[in-house]
Amino acid sequence: MIDIQKKHIVVIGAARSGLAAASLLKQNGGGVFVTDSGEIKPPVKEALTVQGIPFEENGHTEQAQQGDFAVVSPGVPTEAPLVQHYLNAGQGVFSEIEIASWFNDNPIVAVTGSNGKTTVTHWLDHTWTLANRPHQTAGNIGFAFSDAVKKKESHSDMLLEISSFQLDHIRDFHPRVSLLLNVTPDHLDRYDNDFSKYAAAKFRITENQSSKDWLIYNYDDPLIKQHVESLNQQNIAPQLLAFSNNKELVEADGAFVRDDHIILKLNKEEEVLMPTRDVKLSGKHNLNNGLATALAARASEIKNDIIRESLSTFEGVEHRLEHVRTVKGVKYVNDSKATNINAVWYALDSFNVPLTLILGGRDKGNDYSKLADQIREKVHTIIAIGEAKPLIEEQLKSVVPHFKTAATMNEAVRIGKQQAKRGETVLLSPACSSFDMYDNYKHRGNEFKKAVNRL
Template structure:
């Protein structure tokens, strides 16, 4: 896409929006940034310093005058301004699509309902151990657009990619894509239609061809169905499957046999390492490790480096993060668990009685899907945020003790009052944070502050 002298409207002045506006300015375009919210003075100063015109506290007619629009991931397709562009026949692109126009470095892109932050960081750890120069960006850290000026000097760009970022791509093309899992999430952004949400995730493979790799979860039926349709393409990407549940026969990928991780390439098996040597616990983290190992192998990273990575990676902040033990009770921050499936995996990681802090802004959850895990392990649920009435309606009769809290500090103190030595108080909300906090990191940090006050 030639952007020289094009008038391009960037909708949303969050991290990605600011990054793509700056990139477009550097590439000779005439970006205009619009945001319906009030911008921080530092953001206004940043835009003014780059001579990028902007507006905030609402959208004026200027916002409709772009040759095309670029969206920050937080802006839904249903937003009136976006719809006006689409209805007028003008194109709308995501930030990662625009960044990809100027990228000349192989992209490894990870998506999925759960685990994508862990896998992206795990790959970053692996690439560091392999001493491969790279950027790690996308839905974590900093925006893809921020990597462009130096990416030509790098050997890889590792991207965490959300469904929102994939909604408006056209030519975005990962050399290696990873589909970890697809479970109901963000359905409020997809008309409460799971198939539409899954279709957005599948777009990561849209422009891949026979010179590329797709690494996918063999055990996920939704993904497996998509892979079967991909196989019918004449120039389908090369496939690598991973499974934590069953041995893979006749296909390349990674699986477990007799507590050993097995890698298969070109139908030749290699015993990589014992599963007991993987540093992160839990079945979901075993899957994350298998996916990471395959991405590394597809990038020609040696097995000894992969072994070292799987045995030394310590996880990411706000994902089953051990905060502190007080009076024999462990406090665990899983603020990044913003959907039901993530909470299910979190509960599956513990074998001791739990107090569970749930809630925030609901995204169309059915909390009853946690019923079996709660009956088995959770004696107290503490609900917070806007979702409290829904959580109470669906879970109060299931859990022995149900409580509500107005603040995180109150929730943590209730947790302390109800938990006994040897137990765990777990923040694993199943909801977005935007009713009370700026983001899940802010929520997790407030939880940690509250725990450290005990």
């Protein structure tokens, strides 16, 4: 940890995590200055003013370049000129989770992956609640890690959802238990369209772990397996627990499925946890999420009866395959959280009825053709929205009988109503970020729900 006393610290970006980091640093005696290239929202300005933290907006002045080190919000790319100024000067650039970790004494359970991390983090929260284990749930999930640390609660596990952007600028961030769910192409626009750079960012979650810690990893993901093997070769691996719903674990400890039952294999000994049919969330991807959750709970010494109760009662999260309403026999499902191709693939895999699919938003370097086989099998109508409309049309128009475009979510839902028949489903699963039309995926999902409830 850097001694922050008498330091001039520049926080770049005044969104939720930027404000949280600035507040935490100020609380601990740091001299903080907040700078944002855009307009700062009035409630944030008020909070900064009340705490006596100076700030600027709508651009960066020379004062923003004069910090001893910089703290960067996840929404600010590494390529931003101000971030590059600090990197080129050899000065520290740290993420908000790194800053928060300096003031945290509690065990961290950290979840990352291209898909499923929000579901698993909520599932961990559900499990810890059932176990009556003191905990705080934070990170990329809507409540900043810095805000959780500010509460100064001792003996409280920190359950964190962690994005690749947050891992880009860590130094000492150290989970007691880390979960690597999967790594598939996403956010490539932030990584020079280089998948290996994006994967390397995800793998940094294990960077400071030792043999006293745990890594829970997807045995079916070849890139993750390769990373685990490299850790083993360097003799720096944490204790390893694998999960798989495709194959039995022969050499590795962890969780897998045999004869429609979840098997836990710990210290080379097997125990039957429960039938897979008792897991409340449907879909193979959610079975994987449940296996990862179960292993994190066991690594944290939570008993099997609590884990069984959690897996059989957890109902999922808002904006992830959320059933909104059934109108005249047609189901409307909100999967606004599906912001990459792989997430949409998993969503389509969960349905066995004809679908009308609403796709689009701000493209992140997607190859929509990877969905073509699933779409041919299950989707009769695509409704494209947002900036990505031309790309989706170019790659998928010939794949479906009906291809439509819509200017608004209201229009997309109305077209969906016209196209879908009784017994079918209209699915919002965009494969894109929301920032062309909405504040975030939650805003987009809520607009979809409003439009559906108007039918």
